[in-house]
Amino acid sequence: MKKFRHELKYYITEHDYLTLRQKLALVLQQDRHSIDQRGYLIRSLYFDNVYDNDLFQKNNGIFRRKKFRIRIYNHSDHIIKLEKKSRQGEHILKTSVSITREEYMKLLDWDYEFLKKKEDPLYHEFYQYLNREYMRPRVIVDYIREAYIGHISNVRITFDKELSFVTNSIDLFDFSNISEEVLTHPLMIMEVKFDEFLPDYIRQLIQIDAHNRSAISKYILCRMASIQYHGM
Template sequence: MNLKYRHELKYFINQHQYQIIRQRLKNLVKQDKHVGPTGEYAIRSLYFDDINNKALHEKLGGIRDRAKYRIRIYNNDDRIIHFEKKIKFRDYIAKLKEPLTREIAEKLISGNYEVLRHSDKPLLIELHEEMKNNLLRAKVIVDYVREPFVCENGNVRITFDKDLRTGLNEVDMFDANLHCVRAIDDNLIILEVKYDEYIPEYIRLALQLEGLNRQSASKYVMCRKFLKTNSWEDY
């Protein structure tokens, strides 16, 4: 598997900071080509973890090198479904992904890993082994709205993630009417900055990152804390 590692910075910002930074960026960079008329799109991910909640405990324990698995869709649409593995290595991140059909996605969500038994895709072979040997299973839905900006210099991607919600114990990620509850303070937005080798100085000045509240809590962890207690949720 070919991995492209990138830097990733995360910050909590309030509505006032968001308005200021967003206004600066609009004069400097372009919006992502996939946004809708509002300049945003919706992201829904269903995260998986194993019988020991390895991904959760490694994050809470501060383990630097770790990985998470998820199925992701956009705008509650099943035309594009990806299974993804997000890898953290030291201060870098990388992502691997493979497309899924809705039929296969639903079987994986139900715990049926045999649908991947004859796959020739390394990532899906890995998923099959994780589900079979380590009881990797769907755990929590993470739902939010993203407003993305991109800058070709340094391959910088800046996103404002808003209205973070979780689907509690429900795992039907294709349900457009899924009942989700807010998993973050109403006034908070998650600012993420991803880049290859450098952030151009004019972008750094616009973001003024040094004055922001850098945070490490993942959306997965923030949403897991809202889960109702199940036999595997007693962490």
């Protein structure tokens, strides 16, 4: 059974990143999704209801929140994940199930009855949200993730670079997608995730107390930038 994990987020500079990645590479392994030293592309289509509840709950500091998204890696349809990310304060729980390219296209066409025939409860929950709360695709979020993992307390340190939103489409596989960056160089995001505790050697290695924590939401940053871009 999955359990809530700690998630700490920080804005860091490129100078900090270059120093930290050198240290982490000596003691942790890079994520299996990586295609080179820079990491891998994550592209996510986020859903929200007609009232943008997820957007406003975050901006209003609601303690318990959730987000639904469909996620792919490196522009490939080999893995397509329907995910729900739940948050209670600084603790997160991510649950996910696989969907096919055909099922993904059905969702874009508002044909989601197939979800009721699936076994996993997450399919059914997503169906209820689509049907009851009129969930709609809102924005595609792109970034390059460089991730390092450790086995003690399931530690995961990630550097998320080139955070962008897609300006002209809500289709993850649209080859005409145009992206607009939302963070000014040299800023990027470091995330620190772990189960029960953060091992001391990791804490000391990344000098975690030297960085300023921030309540960062990639969805919020990109959704607000998208709203401003389209003048909505």
